[in-house]
Amino acid sequence: MSNSKGQILSNKLEIPKSDELKHPMEGYLREERFPHIWCSTCGIGTVLTGFITGLQKSGLDREKVAVVSGIGCSGRAAGYLRLDSFHSTHGRAIPFATGLALGNPELKVVVISGDGDIAAIGGNHFIHAARRNMNLTVICINNFNYAMTGGQAGPTTPEEANASTAPFGCYEYPFNLPFLAESSGAIYVARWTSLHIRRVSNSISEALLKPGFSFIEVIAPCPTLYARRNRLGSGLDLMKFYHDSAIIDHNADTRDIDIGYQDRITIGKFVDKDKPTFLENKDNFLKKKLGDKFIQYTGQNWE
């Protein structure tokens, strides 16, 4: 990249490269793509730091982790990570991730994507992956709208909230994502906001270590569209709103935690249980049915 005078401008992190002075997440990022495209005060970058620190804490081998995103501002996450990562098509992050997880059962596959990608166009994949207890961790960045395409109303837009396709306010019932995940069969369900970044990070490290379908919703500011259309101020104003309106209640019944427009947000870890995964069930079941004829697929014969 160069400026009008032909001087070369570095678009890398301008951090001295000595061992001591390195951003602790630097090795996890594709620094050559920075600065990232997300707007000033957008919360997606904060969720990404939550993922990286959660992965660091989990102690998982980076070679055995893959990240898949769909399309949207949130869907850009995969492309900034220095891990095996894939930016799939809109709504199809979960099926792509399912393929990876089944093709190579040693991998921990993580989906990081937006509310529209996961709960609208990808909603069917979401409920079926949860139903099957597929070994995936799904992190949904919920900014209450389709941000990338101009702030349209989506499946999590609260009633009353203004969106470009709801100029007088939204009159649809939104999804309550933790309830959807739990009732579809997820073994780990949590909701946080990007303000609660340490909890996001701990929750992600916990979810990464659990075999089966784990789901973490992170509410994050979209100052450019959702907040602007609703005159809610900057991302910092929304962080202050989360501070005032988020209530931590790990024992909350997920049926009761819908999110109303600028109303209280119940956060916490709502579900944490163990249950055999899709592959475990398949193997045990077929072993029982086929006896000696059963050959277990481990992914190794794939290379």
Add this chain to the structure above:
Amino acid sequence: MAYWRVPLDIKKVEVPHGNVHIDKEQCKGCKFCVEYCPRDVLEMSAEFNRKGYHYPVVLKQGACVNCNLCEMICPDFSIFVMEGKPRNPEADEIIDRKDNQ
């Protein structure tokens, strides 16, 4: 730390200490780090960076306790903290206390 009363064992106590590093050109001026630093170590610059954003500057390097919150909450990966030698809080803290009054 601004003490209400100076603890008797203050000469023996050591608190963790961090050194803050800021990549001012990558910062997008969201102010999250300034707002949520528990020790008010940072403030926003009066100057603009190349993209026209104000960026954080260190107001009181000695007061940073290496909690890493600024690093984790920053959406732009433009601030980080390295562990420094633990410090005896006495010297600068008591001065801070006077400053705060």
